[in-house]
Amino acid sequence: MGRSGDLPRGLVDRYKAKDGTWPDDTGCSVLHVDMDAFYASVEIRERPELAHRPVVVGGTGGRGVVSSANYLARTFGVRSAMPTAHARRLCPQAVFLPPTFSLYTEASAGVMAIFREITPLVEPLSLDEAFLDVAGALRRLRMTPGQIGEQIRARVLAEWGITCSVGVSATKFVAKLASGLAKPDGMLVVPGTDILDFLHPLPVSALWGVGKKTAERLTGIGLNRVSDVAAMPLPRLRKAIGVAAAEHLHALALGHDNRAVVPESVDKSVGAEETFEVDRTDREAVRQELLRLAERTATTLRRRGLCGRTVSIKVRFGDFTTITRSRTLPVATDVTQEIYRTACRLLDEQTPPGAIRLIGVRVEQLEEGAAGGQQLLLDAPERGWRDADQAADLARARFGGTAIRPASLLGDTRGESPNRRR
DSSP states (O other): OOOOSSOHHHHHHHOOTTTTTOOOTTOOOOEEEEEESHHHHHHHOOGGGGGGGGGEEESSSSTTTTEEEOOOHHHTOOOTTOOOOOOOHHHTTSSSEEEOOHHHHHHHHHHHHHHHHHOOEEEETTTTEEEEOOOOOOHTTTOHHHHHHHHHHHHHHHHOOOOEEEEEEEEHHHHHHHHHHHHHEEEOOOGGGGGHHHHTSBBGGGTTTOOOOHHHHHHTTTTTBHHHHHOOOHHHHHHHHHHHHHHHHHHTTTTOOOOOSSSOOOOEEEEEEEEEEEEEEOHHHHHHHHHHHHHHHHHHHHTEEEEEEEEEEEEEEEEEOEEEEEEEEEEEEHHHHHHHHHHHHHHHOOOOOSEEEEEEEEEEEEESSOOOTOOOOOOOOTHHHHHHHHHHHHHHHHTTSSSSGGGGGTOOOOOOOTOOOO
């Protein structure tokens, strides 16, 4: 769905927080908080001289893809998931930066900690957005949902130097829509009694789960607005788009969404992948990339207090053929070297020859807790690879993401920030 600029101005303005006032938020216990242009905002925080320039974060080579663009860059048509080459044509004057993942994960952890100080019912959707159920916090904090939303916005800016937008309503679906329409750096409050008035003028693409193809099918049968979907008899809608999709979209169009905020969302897997600028036939170069990806994956596992038993690799060849190969270990692990060695064996033993376009590493069958019962590697140092990983984690936390790393990666500056925030 388009942002607020694509919608009737009165619809957005009616619900927008202005000068400390907003609509009645009684019963609006669900908040959706979304960081504004997250990666780009963090990079600009590190480089204040870029504050008034278009900034694009993502792969900077010929095959790169835009991960984030600030709002100035978006005025030129630059969008996330767009090929970087296209973004350069649209906005050649933009500053193009590679991602600095260590900064993003640090900021994300800090922002999520703010949320959890307010309520334990926090459901992260990604690094930069989450649902909060604040029903239980209202009395304790002696605040309304809108006041909590404004406090969150102020704290995120003061403590992390970035802005966020907040949607406040009685359901997750409407709260998420509201935060998108509040961007950038705003808050929308949609009272429970106004949900249908808010939803019905929106295009059908606003409905959760409606992508480009579904939107085309709906508009093809004359359903252009959410109100059209709500008004169509359910049996006719089932025939048009199928039973499951019809019942889901019809319920949303009528304002029905009973999903609760679920704080304990269990990760099913953790991984990382990289698309090469030029297809790689040199397997040693691919192994070096596997080491970098294994390091990122293992660091994420340890930060989340997880370990996993299955290591898999994803390989995409130059002709776009993609395969995955996996191996299950006797004992769950979060150790960089064990993940790396397993990935290399999968590459060497189970991957056919050919030029490789993309390589990825993933750890699955996750469980909580440190991998304390791990088998020792034959050539492991006396205190084990995990002790080395933990020491490296401490060094990175204190001195930055590139403070310590495998010797073979010392020339790799990806993820390094020139102005590390202390």
